[in-house]
Amino acid sequence: MKVIRNCRLISRININGYTLLHQVADMKYYPGDKAGPCFQLQEELKWLKRVRKIIPTHYVMHRNNAGNTADEFFEEQHAELLERAQKWIKDTSQSCSAVSVLVASLVYSAAYHPPGDIENERNTVASKLFTVMDVTALACSLTSFVTFLSILSSPFEYGDFRRSRPRKLAVGFSLLFISVITT
Structure with a gap:
């Protein structure tokens, strides 16, 4: 029935x-x-x-x-909802890209001025861990910046909001989160 x-x-x-x-x-x-x-x-x-x-x-x-x-x-x-979604995703992407550039600049400067005595501590576990975390943070923050930049530079049509934009936004958030954690 x-x-x-x-x-x-x-x-x-x-x-x-x-x-x-x-x-x-x-x-x-x-x-x-x-x-x-x-x-x-x-x-x-x-x-x-x-x-x-x-x-x-x-x-x-x-x-x-x-x-x-x-x-x-x-x-x-859904015209009004599309406009609100476009504005929301642009504002979010701009804010997150600014944060990712800030994180990238901080970890880049930390790479040239590592903590401690470089000559005596070059081969220690702490020094190697610092290098790995610094490179990870730099790579993730720059990749998240590129992801947010690709969101900002692409068209915002209905079909884009079905999979592409939310997925890119989630990837950008994840990479930014990893870069902040590893910083």
């Missing part, structure tokens, strides 16, 4: 001409953003993709009473 109800729900069109895909695109069914607009947009794009897989293929091009396909309706409904 449950399968029959689901099939009936999938194939229904309401009085506004909405298919299930149009219903998913409607913003009035979504709660406010919880983890930031970038991740909210990512979740909604994933949800739209999941529903697209289960509906009949000809419903993807179905137009509602206003003349919009579900994708056009989604873009219309």
Whole structure:
């Protein structure tokens, strides 16, 4: 019985001409953003993709009473969220890239002025550990800077927020975190 109800729900069109895909695109069914607009947009794009897989293929091009396909309706409904996500990810990337450059400059200067007496302590375990941690911090901070710079220099379209931007942001955060820890 449950399968029959689901099939009936999938194939229904309401009085506004909405298919299930149009219903998913409607913003009035979504709660406010919880983890930031970038991740909210990512979740909604994933949800739209999941529903697209289960509906009949000809419903993807179905137009509602206003003349919009579900994708056009989604873009219309989520325009404000896209703007907020773009602003949020730009601000976050700029702030994190500034921190990563600061960490890189600190560890770079520490590489030329290591603690202790260099002549007597060159081959000790502490000296080798300091060198490894310094190189790790420098590499991770510079890589996180490049990651955040790639976010800032790329376009911000709907498709980018499904996987690319949130993944790059997570990689940049992780590398920045590792660089701060190893500093």
